[in-house]
Amino acid sequence: MEFNSEFRINNYELERSDLTSISIPTLRTEVKEFLHLAVPLASAQVAQSLVGFVDTVMMGHLGWETLAAGGLASITFTTLLQTATGMVMGVSPLVAKAYGAGDKLRIKQVVRQGLWLSLVLAVPMMLLIGHLDKLMLQLGQVSATVTLADTYLDIMLWAMFPVLGFAVLRGLVSGVSQARPIMAIVIGGTLFNIVGNYILGYGKLGFPKLGLTGLALASTATFWGMFLALALYILIHPQLKSLRIFQTIDWLKPSLIRELLWIGAPIGISAALEFGQVNAVTYMMGTLGTDVLAAHQIVFQTGLINFMLPLGMSYAATVRVGQWLGKQNLEGVQKAGYVSMFFGGGVMVLMAITLITFSRQVIGLYLDVNDLANASIVAIAMPMFTVVAVQLIFEGVQRTAYGALQGLQDTRVPMLLGFLAFWGAGLLSSYMLGYSFNLGGMGLLIGEVMGIATAAGFFIWRFRQLISKYTTFDC
Structure with a gap:
């Protein structure tokens, strides 16, 4: 047998002669390096998601009407935020590849243009968020709920640029394998947010009680x-300082912006498709009643925290695969991808079991489960947790598989696959199960799970297709 002499992914070539001059990673080494990145990145994502979690818990204690309105605003803002964040995510695989190749100049150029892109994207997103109240009313949401939600969104829109800029800088720091400071900064920010929410939301230490407005102010300051x-x-x-990222200001470089968008735009669209599916389900929940919407917000916010674990792992997968791509090491690419998927699915199995076991206690974090006024919400939320637990397992696999594809800079085909999964299998199933089969909120959630499971299968297939295509043997 003879190894095929060329390996090509997105016009990136690896000649056979290079294979003999690079180290072959062991499974144990890859697991160690993956965890070195994944643990702090996943921890940082969980900590960052606690900003929304803390907001939601405090919304619940301000009243279930506030919880419903805040939940509607939160998922809407999260959808737009994840879409915009995805647009700048091209920084991460490009930095990782440049780091693997030892190209410091390339790293500096990519990060500077990523910050410009963050500013360019933030302005229209802020304008859109400022006018979402009209859209929410047209989508059948209760007027009182929209008014409360709009109060929250009008302040949160000012967090758009710092969140995008943070994503760019995170791509730099993680791309050069310096992920632990991200975890420390995010944990510190989360603690600040908790204190700020308590003071401004409930009116402590001499401050007026601002409710949702106070929660939004604290969260914006945190970001x-x-x-x-x-x-x-x-x-x-020392290492990052030598890159001189902030020493001078580069003007916009259209060629590099196009390269960032060539990779990042499909990631942003994919995020919009996935979170758009969740957003659409949330709006459909709102048509079933405020109690269903409040129950869904509890389940969604809890699931979102768990979702951050595979999301952080997917960032590690992108970096590891991208670094091996920069080193022109095909076996490293394979092992990095499969290791990430194994940990993504395995960790979420444990989280799913925990969620099912302690679902009532989790609901108790948001509402007084012994209060008869909350009985209907508790009754609706309990079975929803079982569905979301299953969803998390598929989420763990699909996110890490997608992260591996990003490391290969393969984002356009996964975008199309995501459309078929989330808006074909997922949203269509949600509508049919929720309305046509009269399963209500449970039906809407089951359809959502079907979309995520389909995406997981698609992304694994795509990764295997790329790898098998470029590791063929000629007999």
């Missing part, structure tokens, strides 16, 4: 603080 803290870390860390 700005995390962005500035990570920028400061880059300025003082």
Whole structure:
């Protein structure tokens, strides 16, 4: 047998002669390096999601009407935020590949243009968020709920740029295998947010009780603080300081912006498709009643925290696969991809079991489960947790598989596959099960799970297709 002499992914070539000059990674080494990145990145994502979790818990204690309105605003903002964040995610695989190739100049150029892209994207997103109240009314949401939600969104829109800028800087820091500071900064920001929410939301230490407005102010300040803290870390860390990211301001480079968008735009669209499916389900929940919407918000926010674990792992998968691509090591690419998928699915099995076992206790974090006024919400939310637990397992696999594809800079085909999965299998199933089969909120959630499971299968197939295509043997 003879190894095929050429390996090509997105016009990236690896000649056979290079294979003999690069190290072959062991499984144990890859697991160690993956966990070195995945643990702090996943921890940071969970900690960052606690900003929304804390908001939701405090919304619940302000009243279930506030919880419903805040939940509607939160999922809407999250959908737009994840879409915009995906657009700048091209920074991560490009930095990882440049780091693997030892190209410091390329790293600096990519990050600077990524920050410009963040600013360019933030402005129209802020304008869109500022006018979402009219759209929510047209989609059949209760007027009182929209009014409360709009109060929250009008403040949160100012967090758009720092969140995007943080994503760019995170792509730099994780791309050069320096992920632990991200975890520390995000945990610090989360603690600040908890205190700020308590003071401003409930009116403590002499401040007026601002409710949703106070929660939004604290969260916005938190996002700005995390962005500035990570920028400061880059300025003082010896290795990162040598890159001189902030020494001068580069003007927009259309060619590099196009390259970032060539990779990032499909990621953003894919995020819009996935979160758009969740958003659509949330709006459909709203048509079934405020109690169903409030129950779904509890389940959604809890699932979102768990979702952050595979999301953080997917960032590690992108970096590891991208670094091996930069080193022109095909076996490293394979092992990095499969290791990430194994951990993504395995960890979420454990989280699913935990969620099912302690679902009533989790609901108790948001509402008083012994209060008869909340009985209908508790009754609706309990079975929803079982469905979401199953969803998390598929989520763990599909997110890490998608992260591996990003590392290969393969984003356009997965975008199309995501459309078929989330808006074909998923949203169509939600509508039919929820309305045609009269399963209500449970039917809507089951359809959502079907979309995520389909995406997981598609992304694994795509990764295997790429790898098998470029590791053929001629007998």
